[in-house]
Amino acid sequence: MAYLQVSGTKIVDKDGKEVILRGAGLGGWMNMENFISGYPGCEYQIRAALADVVGQDKSEFFFDKFLEYFFTDADAAFFSSLGLNCIRLPFNYRHFEDDMNPRVLKPEGFKHLDRVIDICAKHGIYTILDLHTAPGGQNTDWHADAGTHIAKFWEHKDFQDRVVWLWEELAQHYRANTWIAGYNPLNEPTDPYQTRLIAFYDRVYAAIRKHDPDHALFLDGNTFASDFSHFGDAETRWKNTAYAIHDYSVFGFPAAPEAYVGSEAQQRRLRRSYEKKREWMDQRGLCVWNGEWGPVYARKEYEGVATDAINEERYKVLKDQLEIYNKDRLSWSIWLYKDIGFQGMVHVSRDTPYMTLFKDFLAKKHRLAIDAWGADDTAVREIYNPLIDLIKREIKPEHQDLYPAPVWKLSDRIGRLSRNILVSEFLVREWAEHFRGKSTEELDIIAKSFAYENCLHRDGLNKVLTDNASLVAQSA
Ligand SMILES: O[C@@H]1[C@@H](O)[C@H](O[C@@H]2CO[C@@H](O[C@@H]3CO[C@@H](O)[C@H](O)[C@H]3O)[C@H](O)[C@H]2O)OC[C@H]1O
Numbered sequence: 309m310a311y312l313q314v315s316g317t318k319i320v321d322k323d324g325k326e327v328i329l330r331g332a333g334l335g336g337w338m339n340m341e342n343f344i345s346g347y348p349g350c351e352y353q354i355r356a357a358l359a360d361v362v363g364q365d366k367s368e369f370f371f372d373k374f375l376e377y378f379f380t381d382a383d384a385a386f387f388s389s390l391g392l393n394c395i396r397l398p399f400n401y402r403h404f405e406d407d408m409n410p411r412v413l414k415p416e417g418f419k420h421l422d423r424v425i426d427i428c429a430k431h432g433i434y435t436i437l438d439l440h441t442a443p444g445g446q447n448t449d450w451h452a453d454a455g456t457h458i459a460k461f462w463e464h465k466d467f468q469d470r471v472v473w474l475w476e477e478l479a480q481h482y483r484a485n486t487w488i489a490g491y492n493p494l495n496e497p498t499d500p501y502q503t504r505l506i507a508f509y510d511r512v513y514a515a516i517r518k519h520d521p522d523h524a525l526f527l528d529g530n531t532f533a534s535d536f537s538h539f540g541d542a543e544t545r546w547k548n549t550a551y552a553i554h555d556y557s558v559f560g561f562p563a564a565p566e567a568y569v570g571s572e573a574q575q576r577r578l579r580r581s582y583e584k585k586r587e588w589m590d591q592r593g594l595c596v597w598n599g600e601w602g603p604v605y606a607r608k609e610y611e612g613v614a615t616d617a618i619n620e621e622r623y624k625v626l627k628d629q630l631e632i633y634n635k636d637r638l639s640w641s642i643w644l645y646k647d648i649g650f651q652g653m654v655h656v657s658r659d660t661p662y663m664t665l666f667k668d669f670l671a672k673k674h675r676l677a678i679d680a681w682g683a684d685d686t687a688v689r690e691i692y693n694p695l696i697d698l699i700k701r702e703i704k705p706e707h708q709d710l711y712p713a714p715v716w717k718l719s720d721r722i723g724r725l726s727r728n729i730l731v732s733e734f735l736v737r738e739w740a741e742h743f744r745g746k747s748t749e750e751l752d753i754i755a756k757s758f759a760y761e762n763c764l765h766r767d768g769l770n771k772v773l774t775d776n777a778s779l780v781a782q783s784a
Pocket residue numbers: 335341449451495496532554556557558561600643681715
């Protein structure tokens with residue numbers, strides 16, 4: 309088999325035949341996330357807390373089992389049965405390098421990544437390797453696993469050197485693997501000055517190409533993969549490269565300005581927001597990949613009788629987005645394959661040991677809206693509103709919109725910082741205490757909750773994806 313290549317606006321195989329990559333991201337796995345994997349705060353915090361409570365060995369055992377069960381042959385078989393052909397694999401740099409031992413490769417980091425790439429290949433599924441976290445944090449959000457909203461990655465050359473080093477190691481390891489569709493060197497950068505991102509991409513491009521001239525690169529735009537306005541003529545230096553947008557629509561979230569009915573005006577808004585993100589590529593005839601998109605869903609335990617109606621509305625957003633993408637023959641990767649019930653194509657059943665153990669805790673997390681992304685903050689809004697009002701009153705309007713505005717509005721910033729970082733931090737230990745006294749066997753059983761056989765399918769979502777896959781196959 310030969311490598312996939314980027315050719316103009318398309319991804320093609322060795323015969324130059326177009327390959328449209330359609331699939332999902334394996335978020336919450338080698339980069340665990342609060343709302344996906346079901347804990348508060350950041351991965352590095354819960355790993356440290358669990359080691360404090362059950363000891364280093366048992367903690368490592370639990371996380372290793374979690375990684376093993378989270379994706380197995382059964383997941384790949386199900387995924388390919390839907391007609392999908394690509395999985396984006398987000399991973400945390402900490403699997404490969406220790407902050408206290410920088411630039412020393414941890415070979416054990418490859419254990420699960422290699423395993424899943426091979427399982428996917430066996431089922432005819434391409435993979436895209438996505439570095440979802442970088443030392444210091446490449447963006448302002450929780451999924452960069454930095455524990456802060458200041459993206460220090462852009463301010464410390466040494467953090468950037470380490471990522472360049474890591475990609476050299478990864479490129480050497482994976483250079484011969486043709487089932488890897490390509491490398492996505494940095495998820496959702498937020499560089500407030502814009503220019504440091506381009507300089508970094510120049511460096512990482514050269515470093516990867518030194519060892520691997522063949523794999524395609526998928527480069528995210530700035531500001532959560534939404535903004536290429538400062539890329540200038542950089543594409544002239546980067547061969548075999550596609551450009552990644554993340555096309556989340558506000559209509560897919562509880563914060564939607566109105567119910568989505570698919571009106572002409574709403575469809576225009578969907579299209580406009582998508583087209584704006586890909587403008588730079590379209591002006592230059594470059595290949596676009598939508599590396600993340602997709603609504604979140606209501607849950608019976610929280611949204612009660614309104615659940616089904618809300619979700620039907622979200623499936624409509626999904627369908628309308630796909631219709632836009634299909635006209636452009638766009639390659640995409642929906643967020644998310646598996647989680648505990650908010651967004652995933654499959655989700656851990658509520659009667660599994662993990663969900664039972666954390667039932668009350670998860671309800672409390674939801675009440676406090678500490679997973680700020682996509683959260684309904686109605687129950688706690690009155691707590692934070694006075695702070696928002698204070699800033700609006702005391703700070704000059706021209707100083708209120710701090711980067712990453714306009715993606716983050718003032719109220720988003722306060723919500724995210726106060727709930728996602730501050731309040732969450734207080735809950736980390738409480739999460740870990742649930743494991744106190746558990747034996748190795750019990751930890752294994754809890755981790756196994758994430759195995760495919762213990763998951764339910766989100767049928768509405770999967771049906772839209774399958775219908776779309778056959779529709780596109782017919783039009784190919
Ligand atoms: O790990 C993922 C992460 O990559 C992803 O990041 C968020 C993407 O969306 C950003 O906000 C959206 C910007 O566009 C508006 O139209 C949407 O309404 C916003 O949601 C957000 O700031 C990023 O953190 O999100 C999910 C994570 O699991």
